[in-house]
Amino acid sequence: MNYKLLFPTYRNRYLFVKSRLKTYGNRRLSNVLNLGTGEGDYDPMISASVEKLVSCDINPKDVNFAEELNKEFGNIDYRVENALDLSFQDASFDLIISVDVMEHVGDPEQMVKEMSRVLKSNGLVFLTYPQLKFPFTYDPINRILSMFGANRKISQGAYAFGHEYLVDMDKVEQWAGENDMEILQNFGLSGYLIGLLEMYWTGIIQSIFKSNSKNLNDGTIEDHKLTMRPSLKEPALAKITDLIIKIDRILFTGKTYSVGRGMVLRKK
Numbered sequence: 001m002n003y004k005l006l007f008p009t010y011r012n013r014y015l016f017v018k019s020r021l022k023t024y025g026n027r028r029l030s031n032v033l034n035l036g037t038g039e040g041d042y043d044p045m046i047s048a049s050v051e052k053l054v055s056c057d058i059n060p061k062d063v064n065f066a067e068e069l070n071k072e073f074g075n076i077d078y079r080v081e082n083a084l085d086l087s088f089q090d091a092s093f094d095l096i097i098s099v100d101v102m103e104h105v106g107d108p109e110q111m112v113k114e115m116s117r118v119l120k121s122n123g124l125v126f127l128t129y130p131q132l133k134f135p136f137t138y139d140p141i142n143r144i145l146s147m148f149g150a151n152r153k154i155s156q157g158a159y160a161f162g163h164e165y166l167v168d169m170d171k172v173e174q175w176a177g178e179n180d181m182e183i184l185q186n187f188g189l190s191g192y193l194i195g196l197l198e199m200y201w202t203g204i205i206q207s208i209f210k211s212n213s214k215n216l217n218d219g220t221i222e223d224h225k226l227t228m229r230p231s232l233k234e235p236a237l238a239k240i241t242d243l244i245i246k247i248d249r250i251l252f253t254g255k256t257y258s259v260g261r262g263m264v265l266r267k268k
Helices: 008-023 043-047 060-069 108-118 140-147 169-178 192-197 201-209 238-252
Strands: 031-035 052-057 076-080 093-099 119-130 181-189 260-267
Touching: 008 043, 008 093, 008 119, 008 181, 008 192, 008 238, 008 260, 031 043, 043 052, 052 060, 060 076, 093 108, 108 119, 108 169, 119 181, 169 181, 169 260, 192 238
Parallel strands: 031 052, 031 093, 052 076, 093 119
Antiparallel strands: 119 260, 181 260
16 A cells, blocks of 8 residues: 555645645646656556646656556656756746655755746646744754754654755745746645654654665665565555544644745746
């Protein structure tokens, strides 16, 4: 099964993309890019809503796994690509989907430039990222360290999952404007309740069991002796995760602080 769908933060991102595909499904999405596919577990959902999906990642091992996982889907083309230097021609795609990739590439501003370059006029971007303004309940240690001006972070909580930095929403808005993209929607994903429920333990678990938990910017990964790869089956217990997400949204939607953000951008 796809065990990652049991994590509220991951499930929230997945549902964000799923709902945006439904919201904008009346547009012609003939050529779509999944920028940073990871293990390919979003690709079946995306491919069902588009004519052609190009799914890429900098990590060859992940690309190979994703291609094997989704070999029954005939409209997915897998590539090894660098988000900072894409090989595609200008104005190639109607839609770009990028889920929690910006925090890994080293130069998120350049990634925004590349997305704008390969996006068609009036094309869309569905973008998520872990944001700098995370709830105190998610990572109190690093929040307290930042209050005292400490530059050093512990590599758990908000800075787990290979995150050396988090993304500033104001910077994303600035980069989008400088690259001819306007923001259509901007959501906080996962508030104080989810932050509390996932405090520290999820980062520890993934560092032990997730095969690509320590992706490096050059596309290599640190191999683990204990690894778990997802399948395409959705776990039945995901309904409990959905309930947690619903309660969190009711209580904390609209708050400045959230674990991540989901944005919809449009190329002018």
